Amino acid sequence: MRSEGSRIRRVILIAALIVLAVPFAVPTIWMITSSFKPLAEIFRSPPALFAENPTVAAYVEAFTFQPFAQQYFNSVYIAVLVTAIVMAVSSLAGYAFARIRFPFADALFLVVLVGLLVPGEVTIVPLFQMFKQWGMINTHWPLILVTALAAPCVLATFIMRQFFLSLPVELEEAARIDGLGRPAIWWRISLPLSKPALSAVAILTFLSSWNLYLEPTVYLTSPELFTLPQALTRFTDAYGGQMWNTQLAAATMTVVPMLIVFIVAQRQFVEGLAHSGLKG
Amino acid sequence: MTALDTVIESRGAVAPRDPHRPFWTMRRRDHLTGYLFIAPQLAGVVLFVLVPVGLGIWYSLNEWNIFRGELTFVGGDNYAALLTDPQLPAVLGATAVFSLGIVVLNIAAGLGLAVLLNRRFRGVTIFRTIFFSPVIVSVVAWTLVWGFLLQDNGGINALLAVFGIDGPNWLLSGDTAMISVIVTQVIRSVGVNMVLFLAALQGVPSELYEAARIDGAGPGRIFLRITLPLISPTLMLTAVITIVGSLQAFANVAVLTGGGPGLSTTVLVYYVFQQAFEFNDIGYGSTLALMLLTFVMLLTMLQWQLRRKWVFYEE
Numbered sequence: 160m161r162s163e164g165s166r167i168r169r170v171i172l173i174a175a176l177i178v179l180a181v182p183f184a185v186p187t188i189w190m191i192t193s194s195f196k197p198l199a200e201i202f203r204s205p206p207a208l209f210a211e212n213p214t215v216a217a218y219v220e221a222f223t224f225q226p227f228a229q230q231y232f233n234s235v236y237i238a239v240l241v242t243a244i245v246m247a248v249s250s251l252a253g254y255a256f257a258r259i260r261f262p263f264a265d266a267l268f269l270v271v272l273v274g275l276l277v278p279g280e281v282t283i284v285p286l287f288q289m290f291k292q293w294g295m296i297n298t299h300w301p302l303i304l305v306t307a308l309a310a311p312c313v314l315a316t317f318i319m320r321q322f323f324l325s326l327p328v329e330l331e332e333a334a335r336i337d338g339l340g341r342p343a344i345w346w347r348i349s350l351p352l353s354k355p356a357l358s359a360v361a362i363l364t365f366l367s368s369w370n371l372y373l374e375p376t377v378y379l380t381s382p383e384l385f386t387l388p389q390a391l392t393r394f395t396d397a398y399g400g401q402m403w404n405t406q407l408a409a410a411t412m413t414v415v416p417m418l419i420v421f422i423v424a425q426r427q428f429v430e431g432l433a434h435s436g437l438k439g
Numbered sequence: 440m441t442a443l444d445t446v447i448e449s450r451g452a453v454a455p456r457d458p459h460r461p462f463w464t465m466r467r468r469d470h471l472t473g474y475l476f477i478a479p480q481l482a483g484v485v486l487f488v489l490v491p492v493g494l495g496i497w498y499s500l501n502e503w504n505i506f507r508g509e510l511t512f513v514g515g516d517n518y519a520a521l522l523t524d525p526q527l528p529a530v531l532g533a534t535a536v537f538s539l540g541i542v543v544l545n546i547a548a549g550l551g552l553a554v555l556l557n558r559r560f561r562g563v564t565i566f567r568t569i570f571f572s573p574v575i576v577s578v579v580a581w582t583l584v585w586g587f588l589l590q591d592n593g594g595i596n597a598l599l600a601v602f603g604i605d606g607p608n609w610l611l612s613g614d615t616a617m618i619s620v621i622v623t624q625v626i627r628s629v630g631v632n633m634v635l636f637l638a639a640l641q642g643v644p645s646e647l648y649e650a651a652r653i654d655g656a657g658p659g660r661i662f663l664r665i666t667l668p669l670i671s672p673t674l675m676l677t678a679v680i681t682i683v684g685s686l687q688a689f690a691n692v693a694v695l696t697g698g699g700p701g702l703s704t705t706v707l708v709y710y711v712f713q714q715a716f717e718f719n720d721i722g723y724g725s726t727l728a729l730m731l732l733t734f735v736m737l738l739t740m741l742q743w744q745l746r747r748k749w750v751f752y753e754e
Contacts (some may be wrong), residue, residue, distance in 0.1 A: 169560060176555060180569045182626050187576055189594065190584045201587075206594045252480035261473030267481060274484040276739060277492060278687045280708045281732040284715045284724050285494035286487065308483025316480050341472040370578045372690035373708075377716055388579035392694060403587055410580035417575045 187414075194218070194408040201403055217408035221394070224405060226383045230390040235416055237302055237386065238368040244307040245315050245364040246357055253319025254345050258331070268320075274313035279305070280373065287377055301378045302371060302386070311367045315360040322356035323349060358424035365420050369413075387413045492732070498725035505719050517726040529702040530710045533617065534686070537706050540621040541685040546677055548625060549632025554662075556633070557640040567637070571630035578627065582694040585623040586610070589695075613703035616696050620704050624691050628684070632677045639673035640666070675746050682738050686731060707731050 189208060193201050194217055196210040221227050255261070256268050290301045306312075326349065334344050350357075375389040382393070391413065394406040499517050501510035521527060556567050573581060588594040589609040596606035609615045643666060651661045667674075689708045692698060698705035698713070705713075711731060715724025 172555065173560070173562070176566050179552075180566060183573055183630075184569045186581065186584045186588065187572060189588075190576075190580070202592065206597045248479045248483070251476040255473045255476035259469055259473035259476065261470040264473065267477060270489075271477070271480055271484050274488045276683075276735065277488050277732060278683065278708075278735055280687055280689060280711060281728045281735075282488060282491035282495065284711070284721060284728055285491035285498060287716075288494065288498075288721070289491065304483075305487050308479065309487040312480060312483060341469060341476075345476075366574075370690070372579055372693070373712065376693075377712075388577055388690065391579045391583060401587075406583055407587075410577075410583055413577050413580050414575065417577065421575055 190407050191411050194404065194411045196404060198404045201407075217404040218412075220402070220405045221409040221412070224402070225385075225390060225393060227390060227409060229383050230385045230387055231412070233299065233384065234369065234387040234413075237299055237306075238365050238416070241303055241307045241311075241368040242361050242364045244303075245312045246360055248308065249312055249315035249319045249360060250350060250353065250357065251345070252316045253321075254323050254349055256316070257320045257323035258328075258349075259341065271313055271316060274309055275317065277310070279310055282309075283373065283377060290378065296378060297380050297384060298378075299384065302368075302374055305374065306364075306368050306371065311364050315364060318360055318363075319353065319356055322353055326352055362420060362424050366417070369417055495725045495728055495732075498721055499729055501722045503719065503721035510722070513722070517722045520723055521726060521730065526702055526705075526710075530705050530707060533703060533705055534707045536617060537621060537688070537704070538682060538685040540617075541624060541688070542678065542681050544621065544625045545629050545632055545681045545685075546674070548629045549677065550636050550674075552629065552633045553636030553640055554666075557637055567633075570633055573627040574630040576627070578690040579694055581627050582623065582691040585619070586695050589619050589623075610696055611700055613700055616700060616704050620692055620695055623695065624685075624688060627691075632681065635673055635677055636670065639670040643669045675742065679739060679742055682742075683735055686735055686738075707734075 185208075189206075192209050195213040195215065197212060197214055197216070200207070200211060252271070256264060256271075286301065286305065287296070290296055293300075295301055330348055330352075331344050334348050339347070370388060371386065372388040375386045379385055379389065382390075385393070387409075391406060391409055394402045394409060396402055498510065500512060500514060502513045502516065503510060552570055556563055556570070590596075591608040591611075595609065599606040607615050609619045647665050647669075648661060651665055656664070686706075687708055688706065689712065692704055692706055692709050693712075696704040698709050707727065708731065711724055711727045714720045714727055
C-alpha cells in the first residue's frame with residue numbers, strides 16, 4: 160500500500176538527508192581532491208570540487224619537507240602496539256571482573272573505573288614530571304604507556320567485562336569439568352567468542368592513539384619523533400604561512416590506516432556495540 | 440600457552456604443605472588468577488591516574504621556580520590566585536558555552552539523524568556511512584580542512600558569495616569563532632551518538648508503536664511518550680560521554696583558533712596547557728587541572744543522581 164502522500168514524504172526525506180550530508184561528506188572529499196590541485200587552484204573562486212590539472216607534487220613535497228615517512232611510521236607502530244597491549248590487558252581484566260570471584264573484586268573494579276572518570280588532561284602535568292624523572296621525555300614511552308594502560312584501556316576493560324557477562328556460563332563450566340584451568344578457559348573458550356567486543360576495543364583504541372594530539376605536543380620535541388597529528392600542523396613555510404596543498408596531501412594520507420582498520424573490523428564492531436551493553 | 444599461563448601453572452604447583460590437602464585449592468587458585476588477570480590494568484590505573492592525581496594535588500600547593508626547577512610550598516596561594524585571575528571568568532565562560540553548545544547540538548543532532556535513518560529505504564546505509572564518516576578522519580586533519588574552509592577567502596565564504604551573502608571572517612571574530620569550533624566538532628563526532636541511538640531505537644518493540652497508532656497518537660506524542668522513555672538509558676550514556684568529552688576537547692581548539700581571538704575560545708583544557716607548558720607555571724596549571732577534574736566529577740555525579748528522575752529503566 161503506497162499512497163501518494165507517503166511517496167512525497169519519502170522524496171522530502173531523501174532531499175533533506177542529501178542537504179544534511181553536505182557538511183559531513185564535502186570537507187573530506189574536498190580534502191582528497193584538493194590534495195591533487197596545484198596551490199593556485201585551491202584558492203580559486205568560486206571553489207571547484209575537482210582538480211583541473213591534477214598533480215602529485217603536494218605528496219612529494221609532504222615527504223621531503225619534514226621526515227614525514229618516519230612520522231607516519233611512528234604513528235602506525237605506536238597505534239598498533241597500543242592496540243595489541245590494550246586487547247591483551249583489557250580482555251584479561253574484563254574476564255576476571257566478569258567471571259572470577261575473588262575478594263575485593265567489586266572495590267577494585269571501582270578503582271579501575273576511576274581511570275575512566277579522570278580526563279587525561281588533568282593528569283598531564285604530573286605525568287610530564289614523572290616521565291621527566293624517568294628520562295622518558297622526547298621518547299615514545301609516555302604515548303605508549305599512558306594510552307595502553309590508562310583511560311582508553313579502562314574503557315576497553317569495561318566493554319570486555321560487559322561482553323563476558325553476556326556469554327553463557329555453561330560453556331565454561333563444561334570446560335572446567337573437563338579439567339581446563341582458568342587461563343586455558345580464557346584463552347581457548349572466552350576469547351574466541353569475544354571477537355565482536357575485541358574489534359570494538361581495537362577500533363576505539365586505535366582511534367584514540369591515532370588522534371592523540373595534546374600528549375605528543377607536550378612530550379615530543381624532535382621532528383623525527385613526531386606523530387601524524389602533530390606533524391600535520393608543521394607544514395608552514397619560512398614566513399609561518401600554511402602550505403595548504405602539502406597539508407591537505409598529508410592529511411589525506413592520515414585517513415588511510417584508520418580506513419583500513421575500520422573496514423577490517425567494522426562488521427564485528429557493530430555487533431560488538433549491540434552486545435556490549437552500550438545498546439541501552 | 441602464554442607466559443602468564445606458565446607463571447600460574449608453576450605457582451599452582453608450588454609445594455603443597457600436606458599431600459592430602461594441597462594449599463593451592465581450586466578456590467585459592469581462582470583468587471590468584473583473578474588478581475594476576477587484573478594486575479596490569481590495576482597497576483596502570485594506579486601509576487598513570489591515581490598517583491598523578493595525588494601529585495597534582497601536591498603541585499597545586501606549591502610554587503614552581505623555573506630557574507632552579509624546584510617546588511616551594513606555598514599552601515593555598517595558587518587557590519587564591521584562582522579567585523584573582525583576571526582571565527579566569529572569560530575562560531570559564533568560554534568553557535560553559537562550548538560544553539553546553541556541544542552537548543545540546545551533539546545529542547539533538549545525533550538523535551535527529553538516528554530517527555531519520557531508523558527506517559528502511561534504498562540508500563539508508565549509504566547515508567548512515569556518510570554521517571559516520573568524519574569519525575574516521577583524524578581530529579587534526581578534519582580541523583585543518585575546516586580551518587581552510589572557514590578563512591576569510593576560504594570555501595564557506597566563496598560558497599556564500601554565490602548566493603550573494605558577504606560572509607564574516609569566521610575565525611577572527613569572537614562569536615563566530617566559538618560557533619565554528621562547536622559546529623566543526625559536532626559534525627566530526629555526532630556519528631558516534633547517531634550509531635548508539637540507532638542501536639537503541641532498534642531495540643524499541645514495534646508492537647508498542649502499532650498499539651499507540653491504533654489508539655490514535657500522533658508522531659510527536661509517540662516520540663515523547665514511547666520512544667524517548669525507552670531509549671533514556673542510551674540518552675543518559677551519550678549525555679555523560681558527550682559532556683565529559685566536551686571538557687577534554689583540546690585538538691580542535693588548538694588547531695582551529697589557538698584559543699583566540701582574545702580568550703573567546705580558550706576553554707579550560709587549553710588554559711591548563713598554556714599555564715603549565717607555555718608559561719611553565721606547574722603549580723597554577725595543576726590547580727586549574729584540579730578544577731577541571733572537580734567539574735567532571737560534579738557533572739558525572741549530578742547525572743548519576745538525575746538518572747533516577749528521567750531514566751526509564753536500567754539494565
